[in-house]
Amino acid sequence: MKILAIESSCDETSAAVVEGREVLSNIIATQIAEHKIYGGVVPEIASRRHTEAISAVCDEALDSAGITYNDIDAIAVTFAPGLIGALLVGVNFAKGLALSLGVPLIPVHHLRSHIAANYIAHKELKPPFLCLLVSGGNTVIAEVTDYTTFKILGGTKDDAAGECFDKTARCMGLSYPGGVTLDKIATKSDFNKYPLPYPKSNGEYDFSFSGLKTAVINTIHNAHQKNEEIDVPVLAATVRERVCDMLIDNTFKAAENLGYTKIAVAGGVSANSELRKRMAEECEKRGLELYYPPLSLCGDNAAMVGAQAIFEFENGNTAGQDLNATATLPIDYR
Numbered sequence: 001m002k003i004l005a006i007e008s009s010c011d012e013t014s015a016a017v018v019e020g021r022e023v024l025s026n027i028i029a030t031q032i033a034e035h036k037i038y039g040g041v042v043p044e045i046a047s048r049r050h051t052e053a054i055s056a057v058c059d060e061a062l063d064s065a066g067i068t069y070n071d072i073d074a075i076a077v078t079f080a081p082g083l084i085g086a087l088l089v090g091v092n093f094a095k096g097l098a099l100s101l102g103v104p105l106i107p108v109h110h111l112r113s114h115i116a117a118n119y120i121a122h123k124e125l126k127p128p129f130l131c132l133l134v135s136g137g138n139t140v141i142a143e144v145t146d147y148t149t150f151k152i153l154g155g156t157k158d159d160a161a162g163e164c165f166d167k168t169a170r171c172m173g174l175s176y177p178g179g180v181t182l183d184k185i186a187t188k189s190d191f192n193k194y195p196l197p198y199p200k201s202n203g204e205y206d207f208s209f210s211g212l213k214t215a216v217i218n219t220i221h222n223a224h225q226k227n228e229e230i231d232v233p234v235l236a237a238t239v240r241e242r243v244c245d246m247l248i249d250n251t252f253k254a255a256e257n258l259g260y261t262k263i264a265v266a267g268g269v270s271a272n273s274e275l276r277k278r279m280a281e282e283c284e285k286r287g288l289e290l291y292y293p294p295l296s297l298c299g300d301n302a303a304m305v306g307a308q309a310i311f312e313f314e315n316g317n318t319a320g321q322d323l324n325a326t327a328t329l330p331i332d333y334r
C-alpha cells in the first residue's frame with residue numbers, strides 16, 4: 001500500500017511516499033532561515049509558507065518516488081498537535097487530495113509519528129516498549145503497548161525539553177534553532193561553574209523545566225549586572241547536562257519499575273548528542289535494548305507520518321471530509 005504522507009505541524013513542509021516501513025521519498029522544505037531572524041517560529045509566517053510550498057513538495061515527493069498521484073492508495077496527514085494554522089494547511093490539502101483521488105484519508109497524531117520514525121530505522125522494532133518522547137513542544141514518557149495504543153506515564157508540567165533548550169540558548173545569544181546550536185557549542189569542562197537546579201515535579205515520572213530555564217536567565221542577568229562575561233560553552237553544557245539528568249532518571253525509573261527491556265527515544269531532541277550518548281551508556285550498563293532514529297528522521301518529516309499511518313489504517317482509523325486540525329491532543333486519544 002503506497003501512502004502519500006503530509007506533515008505541516010510547525011516549520012517544515014514535508015511530503016513522503018511510504019510503503020510499509022520502506023521510504024520511497026521524503027521531501028522537506030524547511031523555513032528555518034526565515035524564522036531565524038525572529039529567534040523562533042512565527043505561527044502566521046509558518047502557515048503562509050506551508051501554503052506556498054505544499055503543492056510543489058507533494059509533486060516532488062511523487063517524482064522522487066518515481067510514481068504519479070494515480071499510484072497512491074491513501075493520503076496520510078498530521079492533524080494534531082501543533083500550530084493550528086500550520087496544521088490546517090496540511091489537513092485541508094490532504095482532504096482535497098483524498099477526495100479528488102478517491103482514496104482513504106488517514107489522520108496521524110504528530111507524536112505517534114515521531115515514535116514511528118524508529119520503525120523506519122529499525123525494521124525489527126515491535127511494541128511493547130517504553131518511549132521517551134522529547135520535542136520542541138512535548139516531553140512525555142509513554143508505554144507503547146501496541147502500534148496504536150499508548151499509556152502516558154508522565155510528562156512535563158510546564159515547558160518541554162526542546163523549549164527549555166531553545167529559550168536558554170536564545171538568552172545565551174545562540175542562533176535559532178537554539179537546541180541544535182547549544183548542543184554543538186557545549187563543552188564539558190566545568191559543571192560546578194554555574195550551579196543550576198534539578199527541578200523536581202510531584203508525579204513519579206513527570207518533568208519540570210521552567211525552573212531550570214529561569215535559573216539560566218537569572219545567571220545571565222546577574223553576570224551582566226556585574227559586567228562579567230558568561231562562559232557560554234560551559235553554561236550550555238551545564239543546561240544540557242541537567243536536562244539529560246531529568247530525562248534519563250525518569251526514563252530508567254519507569255523502565256525498572258515496569259520491567260521494560262526495550263527503550264525508544266523520539267522527537268527533535270532525540271538528536272541531542274549527549275542524550276544519545278548517555279542513553280546508550282545506561283542501556284548497555286543495564287542490558288536494555290535502545291532505539292533512536294537516525295538524525296535525518298529526528299526532526300519533523302512526512303516519512304514518519306507515513307510509517308505510522310499504515311498502523312492507524314489497519315486499526316480502522318480513517319477520516320472523512322469533516323477532519324479538523326487540533327492544536328493540543330494527548331498521544332493516547334481515542
Ligand code: KG4
Pocket residue numbers: 010134135136137138161162163165166177178179180183267268269270271272273298299300
Ligand atoms: O520534533 P521537533 O522537530 O519539532 C516538534 O515537534 O516540536 O523538535 C524540535 C526541537 C527544537 O526545540 C530543537 O531545538 C530541538 O528539537 N533539537 C535539539 C537538537 N536538535 C533539535 N535539542 C537539543 N539538541 C539537539 N541536537
